[in-house]
Amino acid sequence: MKPGIGNKLFMNSTKFRGKVIAIRREDQSVWERRAALAPLHVRKLTRAGVKVIVQPANRRAYPTQAYLKAGAIIQEDISEASVIFGIKQVPVDLLLPDKTYCMFSHTIKAQESNMPMLDAMLEKNIRLIDYEKLVDEVGQRVVAFGKWAGVAGMLNIFHGLGLRLLALGHHTPFMHIGPAHNYRNSSMANQSVRDIGYEIALGMLPKSIGPLTFVFTGSGNVSQGAQEVFQELPHEYVPPEMLQKVAEHGAPNKVYGCEVRRRHYLERKSGGGFDHDEYEKCPDDYISTFSKKIAPFASVIVNGIYWAVGSPKLLTLPDAKALLRPMHAPWLPCSEGAPPLPHRLLAICDISADPGGSIEFMNECTTIDTPFCLYDADRNKDTKSFKGPGVLVCSIDNMPTQLPKESTDFFGELVLPYVSDIITSDATKPLEEHNFQTPVYNAIITSNGKLTPNFEYIQELRESMKSKHKFEARCDGDMKKVLVLGAGRVCMPLIEYLHRDENLSIVLGSSVRADVETLSRGLDRITPVQIDVIDMPGKLKELVASADLVVSLLPYQLHHAVAEVCIDHAKNMVTASYLTPDMSSLHERAVQAGITIVNEVGLDPGIDHLLAMECIDEVHLAGGKVESFISYCGGLPAPECSDNALRYKFSWSPRGVLLNTLGTAKYLMESKVVEVPAGGDVLNHCNDVNFLPGFALEGYPNRDSIRYASLYGIAAEASTVFRGTLRFRGFVSAMQGLQKLGLIDPNPHPALHPKGPEITWRELVCTLLGLSNMDVFYGNLKSKVSEKIGDDKLEAIENMGLLSDKLINKMDTPLDTLSCYLAEKLVLGEADRDVIVMRHDIGIMWPNGNRESRGITLVEYGDVKGHTAMSRMVGLPAAIAAKMVLDGEIQEKGMVLPFSPDIYRPILSRLRAEGIQVKDITY
């Protein structure tokens, strides 16, 4: 039935005589000024003989007087009415039994907060008609406020844009637009919009902000309402494919609009194209390109689409991170007083207002009281502010009530054709005795104490939700569970960071019971579990299966076994370790399982990558090239604690430290590839390192640096790429002594069989020297050692007690035996602290031919009474990455490295918030 037809329906009709309806006073929100029928509609009804009772309400936009003039009876008591019209939900104690109520009940998704009202309606024999379910034969809603949400939304976002631009340093004509509810009606609002349009046409938008583009999603009433307001500005519409051009080089004296339809951004996964019917049937077969092809060129997005669960989102959490990255637009005239915009996307008006829906990071609607929030993608948090990083979001879910008179007129006009039918309702009589037209009949949710057949599903939904809740309550409600494997030296700051989130519970599993118990002490929501991941595969499966995410802080060789189980159970995983070929080989399987495995998010690897990528991307964005990249990192004892022959104490896995001196290395030095074979040769490539002259540092190559040339995107431009390990001078020489003696050998040695006879360090050295007489005179032994490893290295061997008569705790291989021994000997003592020293020296060539050297330095000391610097620098980035995966901020599947800005930027910004400071110098 068409609007306006109501006029005829109520003409000369006698069937309405004696009918009594009421318009109730709204009480759901202080902003609710709408009514279901305007005085104009009431007049039609009263003329047709209907008695209309209107509950007095000074808040209603149409004054009570106007209803009185339209023939209504103004009175508090509405019990005489058989049908009661309202807009929003009714408090349970105000529900009158045996009546028909019309409203937006918000019950059809079994919304928990409205279930008591639904129960009361069933109990009180109320017939509930829900406007939302009044639909035509093709399922289109026939009564709605749609257009007015669009009109109000557009005004709100103009208003917010003015305030946001001001906070970014720019007065603009948008400052003169108020929130929608400041206007008496849309004509007044449109006049204001025209006024600012005049200013825009005169060129009063600052040039430094560049052209403004408005993207409208959807083409329904909401979008049309918004565009009607937009069109009051001097504007030009462009198709999506021209958006980039106008966003960069459009005119500043008008604004650009772009209406985006599904076909513009939805593509069949298997080879592109869009088919409406196919999409309706299988939305899963489609992906959205909105975030890549359209959003990067939008200043403002006005979202007016209907989004169904399961269909691709317009913008995800990672998309927001990409869109809110610094913009580089050197062609815009910027200065200190005319600052450039931080990024193009300034504001989103999410009129669809569907939390967690098409705009994934909109997880709570804003309100008319507090209409805006600023969503900071790097922190995945929003603030009620206009200042600071982020995109402004307006997602009020009752915008039409900001223009209450026109909304009431519009709605009343749409609902009136159905009123003639609805007012025949007598809730005391069975439905069958009525002759409702189909749309009305189909919108009846409750009748005669029961849910109508179309809505019986609500009860099932409630039951399934209840059992889901019960199940969730059993599994600690909405809590997510993280399984942390490994309770060693770098674990605790990770646990503490994760533990800050009260919705997380942690299972800490490791091979040594005492370790897991110590680390869990004093913390709630953490369960210590003793597990050997190799010897107890069943238990590992069980723990992984019940977790939402696994963090492995085990020795790196064990990650592969854990990753296999994560793939089998489709659980995401995070490690602070190098992506080994072993782990890489699981990439495809991880992709197939739909899981994310983030690697290399510790310190080195980890923070070094994040800082490198931050600088490299900045250089590339500004058109520069990275000609050389030299990076060093050392986890060291603080200089005042370096009181031993190695000038070293362990802040992370001793075995790992020793093993690294045996590995291969590869680097690029002034265009020459240098390959270092395994077995200790890396130490022969040691140099003094002098960027901190107060520290006596030396450095040697660390693994394959060339691999990072391509991963960092500098392979085609850098002639030097080097990553190295830092130590205090003296370490390399002492270590070479150990190597030469054969003490860093990872292969089993018969003298070190755990079940073999007891042996002292002195005897082992004799054995390794090939001496048949273990009883050799001490002075003589020293000479033999000197002969083998050199005079300069002898003192270190002696100083470490390796010529002593101390019994050995035999661990099969010299390497494991020495690791175990040195782990105790070179432990950071109670009064010791460690220090992390990291340095990147980056040589840059700018487009104008100028050269620049950038020094990025991180020096972090550990806390004597608290955590080591190493554990914080490894545990924190790993924990932040783990949270990002859990919260959906990292969604990439397979083996993931932290090289993309949407991963490294948030991690760095959160590390900086933890007080980690990096010095950046140009020399």
Ligand SMILES: NC(=O)c1ccc[n+]([C@@H]2O[C@H](COP(=O)([O-])OP(=O)(O)OC[C@H]3O[C@@H](n4cnc5c(N)ncnc54)[C@H](O)[C@@H]3O)[C@@H](O)[C@H]2O)c1
């Ligand atoms: N990226 C970086 O900057 C960085 C820095 C330090 C450490 N790491 C890595 O982090 C991980 C942890 O380092 P750490 O210094 O804490 O090591 P650690 O040696 O101090 O601790 C290892 C832990 O794993 C446990 N473990 C060993 N074998 C096990 C098994 N079979 N089953 C269950 N538990 C077992 C040990 O009991 C211990 O709790 C290692 O992989 C290390 O290489 C990375």
Ligand SMILES: N[C@@H](CCCCN[C@@H](CCC(=O)O)C(=O)O)C(=O)O
């Ligand atoms: N290179 C520095 C810092 C090393 C931090 C530990 N990194 C481990 C990571 C091993 C892994 O788990 O993959 C390493 O071996 O470099 C130093 O040696 O002092």
